[in-house]
Amino acid sequence: MDIRKISVGADYKSSAMHYIVDQEVLNGNYYIHLIKHVLENNSIKIWIENNKGEIFLWKEFNSNMPISIEYNINFE
Numbered sequence: 001m002d003i004r005k006i007s008v009g010a011d012y013k014s015s016a017m018h019y020i021v022d023q024e025v026l027n028g029n030y031y032i033h034l035i036k037h038v039l040e041n042n043s044i045k046i047w048i049e050n051n052k053g054e055i056f057l058w059k060e061f062n063s064n065m066p067i068s069i070e071y072n073i074n075f076e
Helices: none
Strands: 003-008 017-020 030-038 043-050 055-061 067-071
Touching: 003 030, 003 043, 017 030, 030 055
Parallel strands: none
Antiparallel strands: 003 017, 003 067, 030 043, 043 055
Protein backbone atom coordinates (compact mmCIF):
# COMPACT_ATOMS: atom_id res chain seq x y z
CA MET A 1 0.00 0.00 0.00
CA ASP A 2 1.13 3.51 -0.78
CA ILE A 3 1.83 5.84 2.12
CA ARG A 4 0.20 9.25 1.66
CA LYS A 5 1.27 10.97 4.87
CA ILE A 6 3.28 10.42 8.02
CA SER A 7 3.21 12.39 11.25
CA VAL A 8 6.23 12.19 13.52
CA GLY A 9 5.91 13.09 17.19
CA ALA A 10 4.01 12.18 20.32
CA ASP A 11 1.32 14.86 20.06
CA TYR A 12 -0.35 14.51 16.64
CA LYS A 13 -2.28 17.80 16.74
CA SER A 14 0.08 20.28 18.35
CA SER A 15 3.72 19.32 17.92
CA ALA A 16 4.05 16.48 15.40
CA MET A 17 5.78 17.14 12.07
CA HIS A 18 3.63 16.16 9.09
CA TYR A 19 5.07 14.97 5.76
CA ILE A 20 2.74 14.50 2.77
CA VAL A 21 3.55 13.13 -0.70
CA ASP A 22 3.79 16.04 -3.20
CA GLN A 23 4.31 18.57 -0.37
CA GLU A 24 6.85 21.30 -1.20
CA VAL A 25 9.91 21.32 1.08
CA LEU A 26 13.25 23.14 1.38
CA ASN A 27 11.93 26.57 0.32
CA GLY A 28 9.90 25.09 -2.53
CA ASN A 29 12.98 23.76 -4.33
CA TYR A 30 11.93 20.13 -3.78
CA TYR A 31 8.78 18.14 -3.16
CA ILE A 32 8.19 14.87 -1.39
CA HIS A 33 8.35 12.17 -4.04
CA LEU A 34 7.88 9.01 -1.95
CA ILE A 35 7.38 7.90 1.65
CA LYS A 36 8.40 4.28 2.14
CA HIS A 37 8.31 1.85 5.05
CA VAL A 38 11.51 -0.23 5.06
CA LEU A 39 10.81 -3.59 6.66
CA GLU A 40 14.45 -4.68 7.07
CA ASN A 41 15.16 -2.09 9.78
CA ASN A 42 11.56 -0.97 10.46
CA SER A 43 12.23 2.63 9.44
CA ILE A 44 10.38 5.21 7.36
CA LYS A 45 12.31 6.91 4.53
CA ILE A 46 11.30 10.12 2.76
CA TRP A 47 12.56 10.69 -0.76
CA ILE A 48 12.44 14.16 -2.38
CA GLU A 49 12.64 15.30 -6.00
CA ASN A 50 13.85 18.55 -7.55
CA ASN A 51 12.64 20.25 -10.75
CA LYS A 52 15.30 18.38 -12.76
CA GLY A 53 13.75 15.03 -11.82
CA GLU A 54 16.62 14.06 -9.50
CA ILE A 55 15.53 12.03 -6.48
CA PHE A 56 17.35 12.08 -3.13
CA LEU A 57 16.89 10.40 0.23
CA TRP A 58 16.00 13.28 2.57
CA LYS A 59 14.97 11.83 5.93
CA GLU A 60 14.82 8.52 7.73
CA PHE A 61 12.93 7.88 10.96
CA ASN A 62 13.57 4.80 13.08
CA SER A 63 11.01 2.71 14.92
CA ASN A 64 11.84 4.33 18.28
CA MET A 65 9.93 7.48 17.32
CA PRO A 66 6.14 7.79 17.52
CA ILE A 67 4.91 7.82 13.90
CA SER A 68 1.38 7.88 12.54
CA ILE A 69 0.95 6.58 8.97
CA GLU A 70 -1.86 7.38 6.53
CA TYR A 71 -2.23 5.26 3.41
CA ASN A 72 -3.74 6.08 0.03
CA ILE A 73 -7.13 4.46 -0.37
CA ASN A 74 -8.66 4.19 -3.83
CA PHE A 75 -12.40 3.52 -3.89
CA GLU A 76 -12.62 2.72 -7.61
